[in-house]
Amino acid sequence: MRAVLRAGALLAAGTLTAALAACGPVSGGGAASGDSGAKSVTVFAAASLKAPFTALAEQFEATHPGTTVTLSFAGSSDLATQITQGAPADVFASADIKNMAKVSGAALVEGSPRDFASNVLTIAVPPGNPAAIASFADLARPGVKTVVCAAQVPCGAAAKTVETETGTTLTPVSEESSVTDVLGKVISGEADAGLVYVTDVKTAGAKVREVPFAESAKAVNTYPIAALRRSRNKDLAAAFIAAVTGPEGRQLLRGAGFGAP
Amino acid sequence: MNRRRDSAYSGIPRWVLAIAAVGALFVLLPLAAMVVRVNWPQFIPLVTSEASLTALSLSLRTAAASTVLCVLFGVPLALVLARGDFPGQRLLRSFVLLPLVLPPVVGGIALLYAFGRQGLLGRGLEVAGIQIAFSTTAVVLAQTFVALPFLVVSLEGALRSAGGRYEAVAATLGARPTTVLRRVTLPLVLPGLASGAVLSFARSLGEFGATLTFAGSLPGVTRTLPLEIYLQRETDADAAVALSLLLVVVAVIVVGLSYRGPAPAGSGSGSARSPGSSGRLSP
The missing domain is CATH 3.40.190.10 (Periplasmic binding protein-like II)
Structure with a gap:
């Protein structure tokens, strides 16, 4: 009886874990960024950045072979909350100063945020x-x-x-x-x-x-971007931010209607 | 008879209990976590702020109106589905139940194209001077759309398990269909109707997606409590948590009512829909 009970509990716990693992892009990204083989960078970006950042990520993957850029788009305040709750992101691009301040206020930003668009x-x-x-x-x-x-x-x-x-x-x-x-x-x-x-x-x-x-x-509205302190891919995070603030990033952003910072 | 035998046998395997416990925890744990997270010293001011009270009052009023509409249209629908016999009945049932499984935002989009300004009916209504978009009416429509199946399902179940014997007897005694409906059928399924109405009310109270898509969000007009929570979450997590707890409490009360509701009519348990409940029919 006891063995059966334990097996049942194990089964339930196992099912739950499997179910959770199957539907968590956030935890998946975390696992990938911890992987030593394939390099990956997870970018949390404001929803309005979807078009230019998707294009930029493709360029970035082409110029950095073997790298995967995982993009997560949502409202800036949602993203800020996720990051302060421990979501494994490497870069945060916010649509306003206020939500970046939430993250930097929690001492989660590496260095200081850079304004990259308006x-x-x-x-x-x-x-x-x-x-x-x-x-x-x-x-x-x-x-x-x-x-x-x-x-x-x-x-x-x-x-x-x-x-x-x-x-x-x-x-x-x-x-x-x-x-x-x-x-x-x-x-x-x-x-x-x-x-x-x-x-x-x-x-x-x-x-x-x-x-x-x-x-x-x-x-x-000013858009700041920053690398995150908990990132395990700080070099890649810095490289991605350089791409955003560099000429290719600026061109894509201008094409999407953004102004200079 | 059947029920008594059920209650005598309680041989639930212990491993079932273990899994059931995990399942119960899965629901209770997040709620408990939210209760822990509430800023208690600020709870009363947060919940009684003007914005909160406006949203709560709008939620209660619209949910009540939706429940009335659900009863008004749901009772005939359930009767037709349970007692009628016509081609396309199963298809009709599938369509009536569709909002149960549709993502609410899809419901909102569908409503928009029906009752919106450019919508199928909306254009005619606009000409007639009736504007539904951005009005409280839109909220009620959205809530009714998602809540109606709850009433239909509850009531149809009650009608089916009550059977048609008493109605048949009444009819042979010369009662006209409307009299049978009023004097026999409805009293017979009243507990099912009540629990269906309470569930519809609860579902209306929680409606979010369809309202957001179809009705908009303006304090006192279309911003119900779930929309207020969604908005507060942007700036004031404490307010969002406090209001969430308020909604949980209201929901618990409502669901509690709906499960206790049928009991007095039946013989103790929630199985008031069994033919046994017909005992209340004898005057």
Whole structure:
């Protein structure tokens, strides 16, 4: 009976471990980075960096044979939380200073973060521009369905800054928790206009139209990047950061709509 | 009879108990970890902040409205599925149950294309001056969409196990279908209906994905408690944990109610849906 019991418990524990191992990209990346044979670098990057960083990772793998770049894209605050909770990342690229400060505040950053790109807000409207939006002030017009980010997330904080600077008060129909959700509402035509980043409009292509506004310069988001102290591949992490801040990285970032830091 | 024999035999192999314990721990451990993580000195201020109370009140109101809609549409659906006999019945059941297995975000996208401004029905509604997008109505629709199967499943199960004998007797005594439904069928399956309604309420309360996709997020209008938690997590982990615990407590109360609900009608256990519960029918 006792033996059976133990076998059962073992079986259960084994199944659980196997199940967990099967579905953990994070732990998988950790195992790979500990491997002495194949070299790999795990990069946690803000969701807005998806296109340029994916292209850059391919270039990096080509110029560094035998290297694997594992990319994990999510909201900067999610990534910062994951890193402070011990996620095995080698490099962190944040979409704002605040979330990088969370990580460096926990003494997890190697050296000091470097700013590598900037991003500004712009107005995205559905292709036909049904509400005839031409300026930032138009967003506050009664009857216009404007969607913005909530003040708790970086794009919402930037929107608040522009509002304060221009003395315009928006009455949005929704305050989304991510810029992707704002863009989604514009693409689906639910919203007449949304405040998103220049790079989001670039990614969306013909599905939205951009209405640039000069006041966007009042709120520039700076993107910092840093190697992480717990990294086991510090050389590779440094090399990847050099690629991001170097000419090839800058070119890809510019192509995606990012500004200079 | 059947039940009594069940309760006499309790020969669960010990290894089953061991695995069951692991399974129970798997659910309880994360909840316990969350309770440990709560910033207790700040708990009351965090939970009673204006944003929290606005979100909680919106959640309770929308979940109640969704439950009413679920009962309104779910009872006829369950009746048709349990008692009807028509081609395509199995197909209908599969479609009604679909939201159970769909990722809520898919539900949200589907709702968007039905009731959104550019949607199938939304365009007509817009012309009629009714706007659903970004309104509390959108939240209720999203919640009803995901919660309806819970009511249908509970009630259909209750209807099937209750059988149709009493209805048949009532009909032979000259009762019209509506009278049979009102006087015989519904009282018979009331416990199943109640637990289905409570489950729908609980599911509505927890709805997140479809609401986020379809309704948006504005305090007091569309930002329900799960959306508020998701947002608070960005800046204030303590607030997110405190609100999560609040939602867990509400959910535990609701689920507790739904499992106790059927008991008084049946003969003790949760098997109120067995024909044995028909004892309450005799006046």
